Amino acid sequence: MNAKTFSAFSAPPPHWVVDAAFGAELAARLLKFVLEREPVFADTTIGNTANKFVRKSVRSSRATQDFGDLRAEVEARFRARLPAAISRLGLAPFALKGLSMELAAHGDGDFYHRHIDTFVASGPPRPDRILTGVYYFHATPCGFTGGDLRLHSLRSADDGGSHVDIAPKNDRLLLFPAWAPHEVRPVSCPDRDFGQSRFAINCWYLGKSV
Numbered sequence: 001m002n003a004k005t006f007s008a009f010s011a012p013p014p015h016w017v018v019d020a021a022f023g024a025e026l027a028a029r030l031l032k033f034v035l036e037r038e039p040v041f042a043d044t045t046i047g048n049t050a051n052k053f054v055r056k057s058v059r060s061s062r063a064t065q066d067f068g069d070l071r072a073e074v075e076a077r078f079r080a081r082l083p084a085a086i087s088r089l090g091l092a093p094f095a096l097k098g099l100s101m102e103l104a105a106h107g108d109g110d111f112y113h114r115h116i117d118t119f120v121a122s123g124p125p126r127p128d129r130i131l132t133g134v135y136y137f138h139a140t141p142c143g144f145t146g147g148d149l150r151l152h153s154l155r156s157a158d159d160g161g162s163h164v165d166i167a168p169k170n171d172r173l174l175l176f177p178a179w180a181p182h183e184v185r186p187v188s189c190p191d192r193d194f195g196q197s198r199f200a201i202n203c204w205y206l207g208k209s210v
């Protein structure tokens with residue numbers, strides 16, 4: 001292998017940060033939506049579609065797949081970014097099978113340890129996650145600290161690897177390949193009010209299996 005190939009293992013994975021991504025008006029509607037729905041947020045799980053379980057030592061947060069009337073609008077916003085994301089991240093073009101979305105809240109002490117987002121479909125036709133999009137929103141002023149999304153190189157830190165931290169700013173969209181190792185750094189939200197949580201929409205762009 002040449003030097004360029006080796007340096008790709010030590011550099012943080014490709015990523016694209018878009019600020020003012022969905023617009024302040026939609027961010028505000030999303031915040032209003034989640035504040036009215038705290039009871040439908042349930043403990044998040046890890047594993048694949050056939051074998052899901054809560055494991056608070058690995059992933060601590062709450063989420064819902066209920067987007068109410070906002071689903072179509074949110075989906076359209078994510079879909080609109082796909083062509084540019086493919087070219088900016090240097091991904092091979094893929095046939096989009098659909099999007100899978102989740103609305104997540106990280107409150108005081110919540111985090112998600114280092115992981116990758118691929119290989120979650122357990123059976124045929126096994127549509128796989130190719131690209132991860134995360135859209136952040138929160139109350140103003142921001143009621144939490146921490147919660148950066150850390151993207152890791154494939155090579156580990158003690159072997160010359162590196163990472164980059166992306167702050168979960170209101171109305172910010174982050175896109176990265178679903179195979180990229182990443183984690184959510186711990187959130188501190190001292191007044192423990194749900195409305196002060198670090199809110200995010202996870203969107204996985206699913207490729208058709210071949």
Ligand SMILES: O=C(O)CCC(=O)C(=O)O
Nearest residue numbers: 112117134149184200202
């Ligand atoms: O909230 C984030 O920044 C990312 C969450 C995540 O990595 C996941 O749900 O797979």
Ligand SMILES: [Fe+2]
Nearest residue numbers: 115116117182
């Ligand atoms: Fe993830």
